[in-house]
Amino acid sequence: MSKVTKELCRLFKISHLRTSVYHPQTDGLVERFNKTLKNMLKKVVDKDGRNWDFLLPYLMFAIREVPQASTGYSPFDLVYGRHPRGLLDIAKETWEGQTTPFKTVIEHVSMMQDRIAAVMPLVREHMEQAQEAQRRVYNRGAKMRSFNPGDKVLVLVPTAESKFLAKWQGPYEIAEKKSEVNYKVLQPGRRKTEQIYRPTPEVPIADTLSVAQRNEVKEFLRGNTDFFSEMPGLTTVVHHDIVVEPGVRINVKPYRIPEARREAVSAEIRKMLALGIIEESHSDWSSPIVLVPKPDGSIRFCNDFRKLNAVSRFDAYPMPRVDELIDQLGTARYITTLDLTKGYWQIPLTNRAREKTAFSTPDGSFQYTRMPFGLHGASASFQRLIDRLLKAHRRYAAAYLDDVVIHSPDWQTHLV
Template structure:
């Protein structure tokens, strides 16, 4: 640089070690240069250079998008092009200001190629050229100075429109803009610290860690403690953008048995949209029986609505394992969504489910964009759930439930409307549910979705509601009324509705079924005193396609071989299939009558008792999942007498867009889909999740940058489970199910 431009008398740099080293000091001494340095963390001191660095970075970023690691190869070429481009404020290029003439560089060459115009400079004597150059440089310098003065005046006028004076007093608490601990290129507000003295017009001495530092006012921001600030004040560390946005417009609203935001965390409407007309009645009822039931339902229209009530039976109390406040950093959100967030806040305030807060706790907000373009308001309580005391309230025992209803002929299913929101939070527990928004800090007045012990509290409330009522059972918010006669059935329903009215609980009409002789409840079909599993639980096993390759045969044999102790004479039955996997045989298997008989016999034994038995809810469940390129599979198991055997099977073929997911996304999809599939068994109690994809073990402990994984992690936060990684060869059941393509 010095060889082209000359040696300067003064050189201004920052405090980088490459500029303040002993070698640089010796070079400056030998060349008679005076070294000047900028104030720490005050880049305005050398603003032109900082602005140029930003421009150069932007140019390099655009040039090296295809090969970002080779950015250094573009530096010389970019500098060459930059020097011949006109600077907006000056109106001249760096080459023209330095040499007094235009230099033929990359930009000029491109212009010549496009316009076919070539400059033919006039021939002059050396003496005349020097005189003209001197005049041109003088004129150029004057013009550049005038243009710079105009630009400076323009920029100052624009800046002063929004600029405000910053006045601090000794004793004020301030935040300091400092680099983060991990990356010096990233800045964050740290503090608070105390101002001790004002120095000059814009300097302040601040006491930092026992030492006084002189800082410019631009690096300081007044700190206002939360206990004296309005909840709507956007000051301090909780700044304006406080939510994450998740987009599901393209490929995330497909039907994986309800694995989407609308079913994970769904907030009710502020006005009723459902009535008793939305209730389904049994098809076997005659006209007189229907009229009698309709008359009864009209008497209880006040409790048959989709608007949640506020029960007086129980209140939810939050117990934590630590007294340290749980504060999560707000997720960034686009500013254009602040109006949407404000509308959601106003809606919940109108429903009286939240209130303004001054809590020390803060959970982040997640705005989930639905397929129709609207936004759903969600809270990420994962941080709070980590310090939650687990509630050991037992879930209802379905074995007893199905034993009680064996002689019943009439059934009704009542589903409470957003049951969690019908339970009030105790006042001293409300601050724990605080969440931060651009409108301030708010907290729930009712039991929110996503808390770890919400199912236990809800189950406790249902026990009080149904205590002493014969012919009525429940699993969470699903209430089942069962009787032998219709008269007894209507009498029991009236008593149930009276209890709901006294408890101020509401039932959602569209999810209620009244007076049915057959219905599906907890994954089982009930009809005429008979109980049988739903057909879709075993249909995938029964309809499994015939294996065509060695790998598919091994996968099927691995599945049935894992449960061989439950199949009599397993070795003889499986022998024709085992022979297909011998070394030396072609990869595409030869299928004959013996193989077909073996295949069908093994499937028949696999789907018969005791392989698929009623679950024991007094014991924990084991869920195994796996994903392949074509599908996902899961097996729900329980351990009895030291042996593990399946309670239910499930598999699903992936849609075309789901097949394009990354490996970890397909594996996580398998977990979320399986948990939703088996939520009747898993919800509200701890279970063991086994997967052969080790990275998923850290799903609940890591910070997720993938919005799809973030949504699924939010869904899983309401379940209590442990994840362990197992070998692929030990996950044969789920592996086989994931490879079923029908």
């Protein structure tokens, strides 16, 4: 920070805060203001949108003369101790023939100090009320999570393609707990092998519940944290098999991977190897990989199994009807939805099915040990697993693939 800015902060008694790396929640006001400013620019720019930078001073003045919801005063009022003279004020003075009284510099500074000193207690009171309201709203969906040194975690970090895009990477090991919310994480292979992060909140709770009900839900979640994990588990209830006619082999030439995407592919391979999703392969089967762009600009690692699907036996296991699921929920007053973590990856492949899922990358050949996405029998195998798990709970639970719904007519029954 420059000496001028430091001196300015000292004179105005401004506390300079540093935020956590890749944690925009601590810059919430700035992020929200940027969105507001962009929306205002969209309203006033010309059709070609090239003159937006010339309009910034006018928009900033318009924002600074409007009272802020948290403080109750405009930023201009708090900095200069007087109301700004905008275009409407000048027009009003002209119509009414008002004249601005002359004041010396000493008089002006003294008056400004008195006005600022008078409004600051009110500003603090308004800020405390606004911050308390914001805290209550934010904490509705927040959940305290705790880790111990040695635990494996996923970290949201920028991608290799752009610092403006981020994706979950890992798993990495917790090296040290710095505080209740900050952890030092070991990241081998990165420029900084150690970095401090804080956990992100999850498990949203509906605002329609009462305060007592939300507290009961939070207490229940705190007592069952082992069920909430970013790491996919592994079931022993079912296995997915791929059945083909004897003598059939599928070996499709790999698609070209752009140079800019190769590091992302390598990172995905390393992550799946660490999770045990894939293993090195010497199979004579091969299906190409496909990089599908996500809405946030990152990529999704997929496989093109169309040739394999064309020769494999179809699984006719029935899928649930959506209209029947809706009828089942018709009398429910309370509903909880569960989204399984990478549900397909929790089903192991049979030994003979593994070699059929092989694929080639610039880092070598690999094959899946867990059921991948893209196989036409995958949804049937997954639904078979879910139906077996929920068979004894059909009276109050239903599922469509990895979306599980628990429904109850009253609160006490639902919480139990």
